[in-house]
Amino acid sequence: MPGISSYGGNEKLKFNPTGYFRAEKTSNRWWLVDPEGNTFISVGLNHAEDVNLKHEHNIDIWKNKYGASREKWIKEGLVKDLKDWEFNTIGYTVDFVSGTWKALDWHSDDAKNVDLGHTAYKSWATADYLTADKPYCLQMRVLEIEDWNKFPGYRDVFHKDFADYCDFLARDLCVDHAESKNLLGYFLVDIPGWARHASGADFEYLKRLDDKERDIKLYDVASKYYETITNAIRKYDPNHLILGDRYNGNKAIPDAVLRAMKPYVDVLSVQYFPSNNPSGHQQMKEDLDRWQKVADKPVIIADIGNWCPTHMNPNRESECKDQAGRARDYIGAINAVINEPWFVGWHWCAHVENPGRGWGIKDPYDQSYEDFRGPVSEFNKNVYEKIMSYTTSGR
Incomplete structure (x- = not known):
């Protein structure tokens, strides 16, 4: 497409190229920048996994359409979809494929959590990303403290064992991706339970504290956590962004944690599922703006x-x-935030509908929901034009 780089960046507004993705702040807004120096808005697709085509109802599609080949599915399925739908980034790849979605109700104080969760045992291999040849993000499960996790593991972040584990995790993952031109950066924990966890579990340092005391100590714990994992990442990969935890915007993000992450993390990453109406979209914008001012x-x-x-x-x-x-x-949801000076992208949930998650851009038989796909593709296609028009107007 004219004016669009091979990474999906906007060639009409450029910075000096460094060969890697990075973040830059101009006088009027933040940008991501692609390896060639083009401004970049990450329009990502989450939860793309071939396991969604291996159910009893659709395994014939996996076998006949893709020859039971992950490589063919990536090239002729996912990558084709990304291009057709005008998405430019492979986001968080693991998916929720079992149980019922209501079991993952973490929005309220009496939230339930489950011992099923996402298919965290499996994610994309390095070779898969080479096959796709698209911008992508990686996830590092630094602590098993997800809001959805029934048995969270609140480890001692001050202990040498935690530092050793972070070093192993970074060595195992980052070495293979440190020179990648397509990698945006590293996500950490998926919706971490920094606020009080529904299971009642907590860091040992924070147990039996009232809310005020916990908030003070929480800053120390979070600071050590971010310092330890980011030092480990930078040891093996000095080139890419640290995208941080994927915070749960529908529950709570303690200010103490945002202040703790500030010296170490490059991007504030927040999951947010707004109510499906203008007031819900406005609430999302206001919440993100408030958290951004802290971070x-x-x-x-x-x-x-x-x-x-x-x-x-x-x-x-x-x-x-x-x-x-x-x-x-x-x-409506993306329009509510797209011209905010801090906004650099969104990653959509999800690719193929399955019985566990229950929604996608494609139906369970690998066909696009056209009434959804058509308007969304057109919107994604014009993202840079919309942002540039607003930015150059001086607003």
Whole structure:
């Protein structure tokens, strides 16, 4: 496409190239910058996994359409979809494929959590990213303290064992990707339970403290956590962004944690699933703006999505009544934040609908929901034009 780089960056506004993705702040906004120096907004797709085509109802598609080949599925399935839908980034790849979605209700104080979770045992191999040849993000499960995790592991971040583990994790992952031109950077924990966890678990240092005392000590714990893992990453990979934890914007992000991450992390990454209406979109913008003011970082919405009743999941409760309604909500949600000076991208949930998650851009039979895909593709295609028009107007 004219004016669009091979990475999906905007060639009309350039910085000096460094050969790697980075973040830059101009007088009027933050940008990501691609390896060639072009401004870049990360329009990502999350939860792309071939396991979603291996159910009893669709395994014939996996075998016949893709020849039971992960390489063929990546090239002829996912990468084609990304191009057709005008997404430029492979986001968080693991998916939730078992259990019921209501079990993952972490939005309230009485949130449930489960011992099923995402398919964290499996993610993309280095060779898979080479096959895709698209910008991508990597995730590092530094601590098993996810809000959805029924048995979180609140390890002692001050102990040498934690530093040794971080060094191992970075050595195992970062060495293979340190020279990658397509890597944006490293996510850490998926919606970490920095606020009080629904299971009742907590760091040993924070147990039996009231909220005020806990907040003071929480800063010390979070600072040590971020210092330890980022030092380990930088030891093996000095080139790429540290995207930080994928915070749970629908629950709570303690200010103490945002202040602790500030010296170590390059991007504020927040998952946020707003209500499907203008007031919900406005609330998301206000929340992100408040957290950004504390962190003083560019912001990626690391997971955002919506849903509606479908043939496979007819009982989905949503203000979006159909796929066209989902598309309107997608556009409304992103329009609410796209011209904020801190906004540098969003990663959409999800690729293929499955019985566990229950929504996607494709139905369970690997066909796009066209009433959703059409308007969304057109919106994604014009992202830079919309941002540049607003930015150059001096607003």
